[in-house]
Amino acid sequence: MNLTGFRYIPVISTIKNYKKEYFVKDLIAALTVAVVAIPQSMAYALIAGVNPLYGLYTAIVSSIFGSAFGSSKHLVTGPTNAICLLVAGSMRNYMGLDNAYQMLFLMTFLVGTLQMLYGIIKLGKVINFVSHSVIVGFTAGAGVLIALGQLNTILSISIKNSAQLPTMEKLYYVLTHINQTNLYALGLGLLTIVIIVTCKKINKNLPGALIGIIIPILIIVMFGLDQKGVKLTGVIPSSLPPFRMVQFNFDAASKVFSGAIAISVIGLVEAISISKSISSTSRQKIDANQEFIGQGLSNIISSFFQCFPASGSFTRSAINYHNGAVSRLSGILSGVVIAIVLLFFAPYARYIPNPCLAGVILVTAYSLIDQEEIKSIIKLGKLNSDSLAMAVTCLATILLPDLDYAIYTGIVLSIILYLKDTNKSPIKLFIPSQGRDLKINRQELMVVDEKTDLLIIQLEGHLYFGSAYDLEQKLDSLVDKANLYILEMKNVISLDVTVLNALKVFIKAVNRFGGKVMICGVRPEINLLLLKANLDTELGVDNKFTLSEDELLKLIALDIEKTRVPFPCENTNTETNNFAYHLLQSVSNFNGGNNSDKKPAYFENTSTN
Secondary structure (H helix, E strand, O other): OOOOHHOOOOOHHHHHHOOHHHHHHHHHHHHHHHHHHHHHHHHHHHOOOHHHHHHHHHHHOOHHHHOOOOOHHHHHOOHHHHHEEEEEEEOOOOOOOHHHHHHHHHHHHHHHHHHHHHHHOOOHHHHHHHOOOHHHHHHHHHHHHHHHHHHHOOOOOOOHHHHOOHHHHHHHHHHHHHHHHOOOHHHHHHHHHHHHHHHHOOOOOOOHHHHHHHHHHHHHHOOOOHHHOOOOOOOOOOOOOOOOOOOOOOOHHHHHHHHHHHHHHHHHHHHHHHHHHHHHHHHHOOOHHHHHHHHHHHHHHHHHHOEEEEEEHHHHHHHHOOOOOOOOHHHHHHHHHHHHHHHHHHHHHHHHHHHHHHHHHHHHHHHHOOOOHHHHHHHOOOOOOHEEEHHHHHHHHHHHOHHHHHHHHHHHHHHHHHHHOOOOOOOEEEEEOHHHHOOOEEEEEEOOOOEEEEEEEEEEEEEHHHHHHHHHHHHHHOOOOEEEEEEEEEEEEEEEEHHHHHHHHHHHOOOOOOOOOEEOOOOOHHHHHHHOOHHHHOOOOOOOOOOOOOOOOOHHHHHHHHHOOOOOOOOOHHHHHHHHHHHHHHHOOOOOOOOOOOOOHHHOOOOOO
């Protein structure tokens, strides 16, 4: 797979390996997706604060190119609630300007450029810095904001320049003008909600959103409710998305750039999360960097066809997969179907009531609040890192005037909490103890109160500058607790120069007390690092770092055996038994502070590692 130079285009491979029998399955899935996507895209456009027509344009172009260039065979790209909310927040202060839409399409271009850049320089793993709890908190907050933002529409309370007002100001206006509610509009909106919920209970595959809009249209036509204050979508041109050059302007780009960064990150998190969720069942391997490029190209191309930023849609992707889609062609066909509908059936869309679109949005907003996931995160601890990151991100999303700052707040907080959790250097302490048949086990110690001959110190994890101080403090408390120390490092994944310096300080301190330090279980890459740092010279002993702990203990035991007078011991005719006996004899005078009855340590609480 070649990600550079755009020489790898997944749709080409799909076409080369495509079979005739796949087409019917892909077409059925595409038709089902289109039925859901049409009302959703129009509704989400209202969240973004733009004409519903642009929602259809975005659904057409982004689904075609997102499926063509992305990694997942089942991901359907298009307008999503979270992205539209971010778009609304970023564009709120500019929607009254003459060049507002030019700025919007420029932001789409910037989002795509950033996403493609992430893919080209292979930053797929960086997406892991946006923790799951941050996404849960953001989507929950987004659900609340989306719902509050649609109250004036479902109640049909007119607000001047509503697209430019923060959600809380709109809410205040609605509450203070609640007497202006149009009951016909409210009734139609509630009817849509009831229909969608009922359809979900009957059969999840029923297009509840579409049915929930068609039935109110019939009611409006039959009873002339548009003459009684129910606002309709209005005329939608019967045309395909027109090609327009993006108006590149440095001043405009600087105004929307911060929002573009937040949208690019959240868009990729959505796309990757959905792709991996589906791939866990479909068993397709997902390439995060290729998906970055696919989403980026989709948004770049979409910006030239009057589209706002798009991302992977969980609802439409799940429908696509569960309705039998075999290849990425299903996502492409869904865009083509929407284009055909727009081209030939657009005149009928003018009867769609805005309160019903608001009803579709309210149902979606409620589904964004993942109650089960929130409960599971809180269950882990109300004050742990995940819970705090989730809560702060949720509140920031609701309360901060700019949603991109809410995203940055959540990401920065989760990184800070991660660093706080990882600045500790976990170590475990062991001494040799007697197991069955005189084999050597390890007995773990919680504290070391008295000096012993041999102490095993197990290090583990990523040892870096953030945890170096904690490691140095722990090792410093052990410098006079043994004659020989074994640093067991088989579970050490990485270490840096700051940690190396901490190890050198410990070795020198032990040497001053007349003790020795040996190292074992080192991975090859870390072994090379230790040798380059001259740690073998610092130790001053003949020690191969890559030896396992058992191998090193065996060498130590043999050395003890050479220097001690043999003791009477049953079954000492094997090297293993001699090894066990003499090694245990070397620590037989030890009491590590865990045993109050002062018996030799190896008679107590032995456990095998």
